[in-house]
Amino acid sequence: MYVILWHPLAFFPSILSVIARFSMLFLLITCPRNYIFLDLMVANSCHCAWDTATVLCSDAGLREIPEGIPPETVSLHLERNYIRNIPESAFSDLVHLRDLYLSHNRIDSLASGALRHLGPELRLLDLSHNQLRQANREEFGSTRAKTRLYHNPWHCDCALQELMETLNLEPETVNGIICESSVRGVGQPLVKLLDSGVNFCSLQRKTTDVAMLVTMFVWFFMVIVYVVYYVRQNQAEARRHLEYLKSLPSPRKTPAETDTLSTGF
Known part of the structure; x- marks a missing residue:
């Protein structure tokens, strides 16, 4: 015959575990x-x-x-x-x-x-x-x-x-x-x-205006420079072409053209 002895603290860890779980559940709910x-x-x-x-x-x-x-x-x-x-x-x-x-x-x-x-x-x-x-x-x-x-x-x-x-x-x-x-x-x-x-806002507007004027001046100056350069390049090209034409030998007259001119006189 077996005798089961029960001690009050035998299930104490289990009780603590249950209490901890209920505490966590309470926190999750509240x-x-x-x-x-x-x-x-x-x-x-x-x-x-x-x-x-x-x-x-x-x-x-x-x-x-x-x-x-x-x-x-x-x-x-x-x-x-x-x-x-x-x-x-x-x-x-x-x-x-x-x-x-x-x-x-x-x-x-x-x-x-x-x-x-x-x-x-x-x-x-x-x-x-x-x-x-x-x-x-x-x-x-x-x-x-x-x-x-x-x-x-x-x-x-x-x-x-x-x-x-x-x-x-x-x-x-x-x-x-x-x-x-x-x-x-x-x-x-x-x-x-x-x-x-x-007034930084007015200073900013003045700075913007000055920057815009400078930008416009630079752009206008670049356009003028380009136009002058383009005209000079064309003039130089025209002079070179004219000199080339002058350097070509003049065409000689053929005998037939000479006889025709003599007959005419």
């Missing part, structure tokens, strides 16, 4: 799909603060905007990474975003309309400490968020002037927008140049 997707894709790079709907991807070594950011995100931190560009659809689903931190990256280009998808709730857009040289209104859309653009190697031109007049720039940092290159005022804050009466 958590938004996008949040889980983000954890699976960038678990080693980003962290989520669920109580404040904040996604933290700072100092994560990222080279591009991560995918799967939950659409419920309110604050997104992507500062101090190696991101170089922002594609057009990078933030297309983040309609509730209020704060977007992109400072201390290597961003040198924005796709047309890259920030247009950000909703009207956006309050802060930080693009400081990047490599932006040029920007225009199409790239920023109609955002009214407080914007930081300082510490970028800006090329001051008409497009940047129009953008400055459109954006809600942060007053404390506006003097940090320095013209690294420009037709005028290199090394000076753009806002001070504009306040002093400098």
